């Protein structure tokens with residue numbers, strides 16, 4: 001039998017354009033750094049016209065201004081894009097008070113727009129505890145406080161799984177600051193991983209997922225907790241090579 005063709009399960013970096021939604025955010029800024037100097041053209045999305053120069057300095061080749069609650073803005077953002085990396089999230093009090101979340105409605109608009117536009121791959125930063133699979137007791141307790149936003153994330157995850165897009169859903173544990181460690185464990189939902197992980201480590205996985213055959217059409221819990229290593233499945237995350 002022929003070996004599986006990686007081009008059907010991962011993107012070729014040459015001539016590729018990638019949209020980073022949530023590019024100004026904690027994870028998104030690390031995604032820009034991870035892709036800086038590599039072949040894909042990187043388009044950054046922000047709601048703020050003032051963010052333009054800063055995003056360029058961080059490594060964005062193009063900047064689009066738009067709000068993902070507006071389906072037209074989502075459509076404009078994905079025009080001519082091969083892959084979408086979404087690290088959007090609701091800020092501060094909105095997590096507790098809003099009745100609509102960019103994590104849900106915004107991501108669903110982006111998924112719909114990407115599917116319509118014929119985008120190939122879509123990677124989303126979700127969260128540990130989202131979904132019906134058994135989660136760690138700590139993740140479950142956390143859901144008592146942020147249940148509505150977790151349910152919104154679950155809806156976006158479902159929309160992505162049902163869309164004609166090759167997808168990777170990353171469910172990190174508690175996000176922390178600091179540089180990339182490379183000490184990341186990933187596992188299928190239900191592994192009950194628990195712990196923290198740096199935004200830089202998650203960003204590396206987001207940026208690499210479209211180019212990593214083993215990440216195609218997967219949902220993965222993500223933490224950096226050496227105590228849970230035996231529950232994890234190693235994946236060879238592959239960023240495109242740096243351009244010379």
Ligand SMILES: NC(=O)c1ccc[n+]([C@@H]2O[C@H](COP(=O)([O-])OP(=O)(O)OC[C@H]3O[C@@H](n4cnc5c(N)ncnc54)[C@H](OP(=O)(O)O)[C@@H]3O)[C@@H](O)[C@H]2O)c1
Nearest residue numbers: 022023024025026027046047067068088089102127174175
């Ligand atoms: N905090 C944790 O411990 C934790 C744990 C697991 C998962 N997560 C999830 O991980 C993701 C990333 O978190 P983070 O802390 O790195 O992000 P963050 O710093 O809060 O950044 C959020 C980003 O979302 C964008 N955004 C918000 N509303 C938008 C809208 N309506 N349209 C377009 N963009 C919008 C913002 O862009 P502009 O303001 O520039 O428009 C910003 O870049 C979130 O989904 C979060 O829920 C967090």
